Amino acid sequence: MSGAMSKWGGSVGVLVVAFAVATVLGQFRGSVYTTSTTIGIYALLALPLGLLYGQGGTVSLAQGAFAAIGGYTTAILSTRYGLPPMLSLIPAVLIPAVVAFLIAKPILRLPELSLALVTLSIGTVVEVALQRGGDFTGSFIGINGIPTLPFIGNSRIGSHFAVWAIVLLVVIAYVNFMSSLRGRALNAIRTDHLLAQAMGVNVAFDLAMLFSITAGVAGLGGWFYAHTLGYVAPDSLSIALSANVLFMVVVGGRKSVLGPIVGAIFFTLASDLLPGTESQGIFFGAVLILVLLFSPDGLLTLHPLAWLRGRKSGSPPPAKAGDNGAARPAGALQ
Amino acid sequence: MLEILFNGIFLGAIYALFAVPMSVIWVTTDVIDVSIGAYAVIAGVVVAAFGLPWGPVIGVAAAMLLGCITGSVFLGFHALRTMKDAMPIVLATFAFMLLVESAILVVVGTDNQFLDRIGGSLPMGEAVLSVQGMFNLALSVVLMLALSAVLKWSPAGLRMRACAISSKGAALVGIPVKRTQFLTFVLCAGISGVGGILAAMSIGMTYASAFTFTTIAFSSAVVLGKRGPLPAFFGGLFVGLAESVSQTYLPSGWAHAVPAALIILILASGRLPSAAFSGARP
Numbered sequence: 001m002s003g004a005m006s007k008w009g010g011s012v013g014v015l016v017v018a019f020a021v022a023t024v025l026g027q028f029r030g031s032v033y034t035t036s037t038t039i040g041i042y043a044l045l046a047l048p049l050g051l052l053y054g055q056g057g058t059v060s061l062a063q064g065a066f067a068a069i070g071g072y073t074t075a076i077l078s079t080r081y082g083l084p085p086m087l088s089l090i091p092a093v094l095i096p097a098v099v100a101f102l103i104a105k106p107i108l109r110l111p112e113l114s115l116a117l118v119t120l121s122i123g124t125v126v127e128v129a130l131q132r133g134g135d136f137t138g139s140f141i142g143i144n145g146i147p148t149l150p151f152i153g154n155s156r157i158g159s160h161f162a163v164w165a166i167v168l169l170v171v172i173a174y175v176n177f178m179s180s181l182r183g184r185a186l187n188a189i190r191t192d193h194l195l196a197q198a199m200g201v202n203v204a205f206d207l208a209m210l211f212s213i214t215a216g217v218a219g220l221g222g223w224f225y226a227h228t229l230g231y232v233a234p235d236s237l238s239i240a241l242s243a244n245v246l247f248m249v250v251v252g253g254r255k256s257v258l259g260p261i262v263g264a265i266f267f268t269l270a271s272d273l274l275p276g277t278e279s280q281g282i283f284f285g286a287v288l289i290l291v292l293l294f295s296p297d298g299l300l301t302l303h304p305l306a307w308l309r310g311r312k313s314g315s316p317p318p319a320k321a322g323d324n325g326a327a328r329p330a331g332a333l334q
Numbered sequence: 335m336l337e338i339l340f341n342g343i344f345l346g347a348i349y350a351l352f353a354v355p356m357s358v359i360w361v362t363t364d365v366i367d368v369s370i371g372a373y374a375v376i377a378g379v380v381v382a383a384f385g386l387p388w389g390p391v392i393g394v395a396a397a398m399l400l401g402c403i404t405g406s407v408f409l410g411f412h413a414l415r416t417m418k419d420a421m422p423i424v425l426a427t428f429a430f431m432l433l434v435e436s437a438i439l440v441v442v443g444t445d446n447q448f449l450d451r452i453g454g455s456l457p458m459g460e461a462v463l464s465v466q467g468m469f470n471l472a473l474s475v476v477l478m479l480a481l482s483a484v485l486k487w488s489p490a491g492l493r494m495r496a497c498a499i500s501s502k503g504a505a506l507v508g509i510p511v512k513r514t515q516f517l518t519f520v521l522c523a524g525i526s527g528v529g530g531i532l533a534a535m536s537i538g539m540t541y542a543s544a545f546t547f548t549t550i551a552f553s554s555a556v557v558l559g560k561r562g563p564l565p566a567f568f569g570g571l572f573v574g575l576a577e578s579v580s581q582t583y584l585p586s587g588w589a590h591a592v593p594a595a596l597i598i599l600i601l602a603s604g605r606l607p608s609a610a611f612s613g614a615r616p
Contacts, residue, residue, distance in 0.1 A: 059421060103602070106602035106603070106604070107598075107601070107602050109604075110601055110602075112419070112421055113366050113420060113421065113424055114556075114601055116421075116424065117366070117549075117552050117597060117601075118597060118598055118601050118602065120549070120594075121549065121553075121593075121594035121595070121597040121598050122594075122598060124549065124590075124591060124594035125591050125594050125595055125598065128587060128588060128590055128591040128594075129591075131587060132585060132586070132587045132588060239545070243428070243432065246425070247429075250425060276440075278436065278439045278440050279436060279437075279439075279440050280436065281432045281433060281435055281436025281437075281439070282433050282436045282437055282440070284429075284432065284433075284436075285429040285430060285431075285432040285433025285434075285436065286429075286433060288425065288426070288428075288429035288432075289407060289426045289429045289430060289433075292411075292422045292423075292425055292426045292429070293407070293410055293411065293414060293426070294414070296422050
């Protein structure tokens with residue numbers, strides 16, 4: 001038990017404290033629960049991308065597409081065939097996971113630049129398919145009247161509790177995975193493909209499994225989204241969402257388990273607080289460029305003073321405990 | 335059928351002007367500039383606002399200004415030495431595209447931006463060919479020939495080719511690699527801007543077209559399985575042709591997915607050898 005606590009105690013502790021603060025604040029202002037639920041859904045999409053990009057070195061811009069497949073699967077099954085939400089959860093997770101596994105082999109051998117554009121293209125094709133799916137997908141209008149989740153209904157605090165319980169489970173699974181044999185293999189793959197292969201790691205299979213898992217978790221996010229909002233449309237889980245999720249991962253910190261969640265919090269709060277939705281892209285674009293320039297590993301690893309000192313002395317900033325430095329053993333998380 | 339083919343080639347001539355600069359930047363700097371679509375849209379929006387005769391000049395200048403900014407960001411990454419691979423720069427160009435899209439949305443809104451097309455048409459057998467389309471093709475070919483001449487004979491072009499072959503080797507023989515790469519961004523932004531002006535005259539555009547143009551540029555740059563300006567040019571023509579044929583024979587709306595589907599098919603089939611890519615995993 002103490003071993004498990006040392007592994008994920010820090011991340012879970014921070015999450016639980018943040019959750020408790022949000023719960024208390026929600027008692028005074030109900031909209032906090034809605035914002036918190038939105039952050040939780042974004043975190044469900046960003047966490048697997050953080051795992052894929054930060055730990056596996058593989059960029060995917062298809063998170064929105066996989067979430068859409070999950071969301072539409074549950075929407076179609078529950079509204080057209082009357083399947084209860086808890087049962088439609090299984091295909092909503094499995095279908096994107098299987099699709100991702102099937103397409104993984106030909107695309108994951110690509111270098112990361114091309115892979116990013118291929119996954120973006122997959123998102124485009126899925127979006128067009130949803131828009132042109134006729135009555136089956138509801139075309140441009142989407143699908144309305146998706147039933148709410150049992151035990152939660154339309155309760156805002158219920159959604160807040162449910163989504164963060166799922167996020168907590170995903171975080172624990174993430175940390176456990178990264179400290180497992182497969183997680184260490186993943187770090188070896190990120191560091192050097194050939195070396196990992198030489199050490200007996202089945203690179204193609206491990207990457208395909210990881211891609212499949214991330215798609216499955218995105219499908220879970222889509223499932224929760226559909227049953228919380230009661231509505232899905234091509235625009236709600238689109239390519240723009242994939243770009244936003246990548247923003248969250250990069251800005252928060254791709255190599256840290258909490259980074260994608262920090263990114264989701266930053267993105268949601270900034271979206272809510274900034275005036276005018278039209279001009280928000282200017283802010284987010286500028287922030288992303290600045291973060292990539294001055295703190296490429298995300299805001300969680302930002303040490304401005306150390307960076308300035310490093311610039312003045314002409315050497316890179318000194319590695320601190322908790323940095324993603326060379327002293328950190330493979331498989332370790334920040 | 336002949337008319338469909340010609341319309342495809344005329345459309346592809348515009349796409350070629352997005353693909354060629356993306357390809358030149360790719361081979362010269364090892365970076366895929368996702369902002370290519372943004373350069374085109376800013377030029378198109380400016381030309382729609384100012385009209386003729388000064389609109390095209392200001393539009394291309396605006397596109398080149400954006401190219402300066404992207405080039406500066408590219409140099410910034412190298413100067414700060416925070417970059418371990420090309421991916422952060424690509425993400426930065428992606429962020430820049432979002433920024434420009436948003437800025438255009440704020441200034442001109444969601445309306446379609448266009449410039450009056452060149453009127454008239456010429457009959458050719460059973461087909462009727464638009465003068466605008468022929469102008470697109472002619473300008474595109476002239477620009478391609480001019481670019482080829484620059485790359486082959488001018489000192490700046492030779493420096494760009496040297497950087498494309500090996501930036502380290504080019505640096506060792508005294509070529510100012512960073513300055514050459516910066517100029518590549520500016521020049522290519524200008525070419526993309528010309529494509530944007532032709533697009534404003536032929537098909538119109540909105541603030542959101544930047545992403546579409548970038549997807550088209552990338553699919554055109556890879557569709558023939560080789561990197562380089564000439565394959566990208568013919569790739570552009572091919573994608574235009576494929577889109578034109580799809581608009582006729584596929585259900586409504588599916589033609590928009592053709593460039594994306596081509597990217598998936600070409601790259602997933604392994605037609606483009608991995609050695610042709612940059613940014614490969616270590």
